[in-house]
Amino acid sequence: MVDRVLITGGLGYIGSHTVVEMMEAGYEVVIIDSLANSQLEVLDNIADIVGEKVDFMQLNLCDESALNDFFNFPMAENISAVIHFAAYKNVGESVANPLKYYDNNLNSLINTLAAMNRHAIPNLVYSSSCSVYGNPDTIPVTEASPLQAAESPYANTKKIGEEIIQNSIKGQDMCAISLRYFNPIGAHPSNAIGECSTEFTDNLMPALTATVRGGQSQFSIYGDDYDTPDGTCVRDYIDVTDIAKAHVKAISRLVGREDKQGYEVFNLGTGKGVSVMEMIKMVEKVSGVDLPYIVKPRREGDVEAVYADPGLANKKLGWKSERSLEEMVATAWAWSGVLERKNDWH
Numbered sequence: 001m002v003d004r005v006l007i008t009g010g011l012g013y014i015g016s017h018t019v020v021e022m023m024e025a026g027y028e029v030v031i032i033d034s035l036a037n038s039q040l041e042v043l044d045n046i047a048d049i050v051g052e053k054v055d056f057m058q059l060n061l062c063d064e065s066a067l068n069d070f071f072n073f074p075m076a077e078n079i080s081a082v083i084h085f086a087a088y089k090n091v092g093e094s095v096a097n098p099l100k101y102y103d104n105n106l107n108s109l110i111n112t113l114a115a116m117n118r119h120a121i122p123n124l125v126y127s128s129s130c131s132v133y134g135n136p137d138t139i140p141v142t143e144a145s146p147l148q149a150a151e152s153p154y155a156n157t158k159k160i161g162e163e164i165i166q167n168s169i170k171g172q173d174m175c176a177i178s179l180r181y182f183n184p185i186g187a188h189p190s191n192a193i194g195e196c197s198t199e200f201t202d203n204l205m206p207a208l209t210a211t212v213r214g215g216q217s218q219f220s221i222y223g224d225d226y227d228t229p230d231g232t233c234v235r236d237y238i239d240v241t242d243i244a245k246a247h248v249k250a251i252s253r254l255v256g257r258e259d260k261q262g263y264e265v266f267n268l269g270t271g272k273g274v275s276v277m278e279m280i281k282m283v284e285k286v287s288g289v290d291l292p293y294i295v296k297p298r299r300e301g302d303v304e305a306v307y308a309d310p311g312l313a314n315k316k317l318g319w320k321s322e323r324s325l326e327e328m329v330a331t332a333w334a335w336s337g338v339l340e341r342k343n344d345w346h
């Protein structure tokens with residue numbers, strides 16, 4: 001029997017790409033999303049890629065009774081795994097409004113875990129983040145690197161989320177994988193889906209492409225006095241489709257397990273650190289346009305340098321990032337053209 005997988009936050013940036021990869025790998029998918037940071041049209045855009053409409057229910061996972069009702073619908077029958085993307089992700093906003101983040105990111109997870117328990121759904125893949133490593137003492141970071149104090153309430157929700165999962169599946173017939181994403185960028189090569197936050201995003205790539213296309217007058221570099229080769233922050237940028245494919249591998253690893261117990265963590269990165277300044281140069285190369293920028297003071301919550309050792313995911317998940325930085329930036333650039341045509345800057 002084909003496994004049926006519930007994807008929460010499946011109309012969001014990484015969720016939508018994962019829905020596509022899961023369907024192309026032969027899984028059945030049902031999506032829950034509140035549309036807090038996504039749009040219904042993404043459902044049609046996914047259908048344009050995969051050739052069929054995906055089951056979808058709009059609900060806020062913090063609403064426990066709405067989630068209970070969902071399980072009365074035929075689309076919720078025979079779900080054997082959950083990929084939990086649903087969360088708020090804006091670091092700056094989380095610093096300004098921590099309770100909004102603790103409330104949404106933790107309660108949605110708790111309700112999802114409780115529902116899995118009630119309905120005997122044994123497999124969970126959780127969206128975690130490299131932000132759980134805080135400002136790491138040594139790079140690259142491995143899964144064994146110590147977790148540091150979170151640099152923002154957002155990062156803390158990811159760290160606490162992992163702990164909630166680890167604690168709550170103990171003694172249950174459940175197994176889980178937390179995937180710690182480094183910095184997802186890029187868009188689907190079809191140009192049908194990409195990152196289109198309905199709220200302002202403080203992620204680097206949309207801000208860069210928006211600047212080149214004129215949505216913002218100049219790009220802000222937050223700090224050029226870090227202890228990095230060019231003074232700007234260093235991150236591990238990874239293609240969103242590569243990230244999505246790792247979820248297919250993780251689900252296949254979980255559903256294939258005989259014993260429904262255990263918790264694993266994998267880093268999803270390329271293993272290469274790229275600075276903000278290097279990203280500016282790459283965007284200029286791909287777009288052919290000079291990018292106006294201004295250097296501002298360091299921003300609260302930003303980590304100096306972090307990139308992954310993805311060796312464990314390479315070995316155990318049989319997954320490896322495939323796309324180069326130039327390829328990722330090229331799809332992100334193409335996608336920003338789609339947003340520009342829709343006049344949809346945020």
Ligand SMILES: NC(=O)c1ccc[n+]([C@@H]2O[C@H](COP(=O)([O-])OP(=O)(O)OC[C@H]3O[C@@H](n4cnc5c(N)ncnc54)[C@H](O)[C@@H]3O)[C@@H](O)[C@H]2O)c1
Pocket residue numbers: 008009010011012013014015032033034035036037038059060061062084085086087088089104108127128129130181182183184197203
């Ligand atoms: N994008 C990144 O840079 C990044 C990096 C590391 C980890 N993550 C994590 O990956 C996951 C997906 O990120 P994304 O970039 O696709 O974000 P996104 O905002 O594009 O997608 C999240 C989706 O979840 C939905 N959602 C939020 N709260 C909900 C709730 N209570 N009930 C139902 N739906 C809800 C939103 O409407 C949105 O469609 C998040 O958990 C995020 O923290 C993202």
